[in-house]
Amino acid sequence: MEFYGNSITCGYSVEDTSDKDSPASQYENHYLSYAALTARHFNANYNCIAKSGIGILISWxxxxxxxxxxxxxxxxxxxxxxxxxxxxxxxxxxxxxxDSWLTKRPEHVEFKRLFGTIPPTEDKIVSSYLSFLKSIREKYPKAKIICALGNMDATKEGSPWPGYISKAVSQLDDQAVYTYFFPYKNTAGHPKINEQKVMSNQLIQFIEEKFKW
Structure with a gap:
């Protein structure tokens, strides 16, 4: 298995039991992330490429x-x-x-550098995701690809971001590419230990049902 992700996948602040969502390194533990938990469940050889704050269209x-x-x-x-x-x-x-946060922050230096004063259009957002998805498909022509999102507020009810991903996947028209959107956790900060476990269980169930693993 291979995962591409951001702070959620890194296990950012997963062991911070306060309400501060601390960025301190002693609270980050990828071993407790949904990605690592899922890979261990399947006893899978595992690669992970993740960075807190990273996006596809814009990062911090x-x-x-x-x-x-x-x-x-x-x-x-x-x-x-x-x-x-x-x-x-x-x-x-x-x-x-x-991306869902930063495309709404015209004051941020990266917004100004990449977009000037005008936020990216839906077509630009979708095409950027599609381009990255195509690059992964080119590297792994036989893999099953799950385009996931969540479980923070990008999957909150009313968020357009799952729709952007769905549109990109539809445009690719590849029967081995799937979407899975983790339900919004509806708590402050990054997912903690139990919330990461919930994510893992949800992803495991999806994989088992879809792929009969």
């Missing part, structure tokens, strides 16, 4: 997942990963949470 810093997902060293554009070394049966993409 001057690069996005399509810029760095294929690098051994994310800071070195010449440091390329050989995708033939690992061929996952299932790829899970859980991105767009940060």
């Amino acid at each position: 810093f001057p690069y996005v997942m399509p810029d760095v997902y294929d690098r051994l060293d994310p800071n070195d554009p010449k440091s390329k990963w050989d995708f033939s070394k690992f061929s996952p049966e299932i790829v899970v993409i859980n991105l767009f949470q940060n």
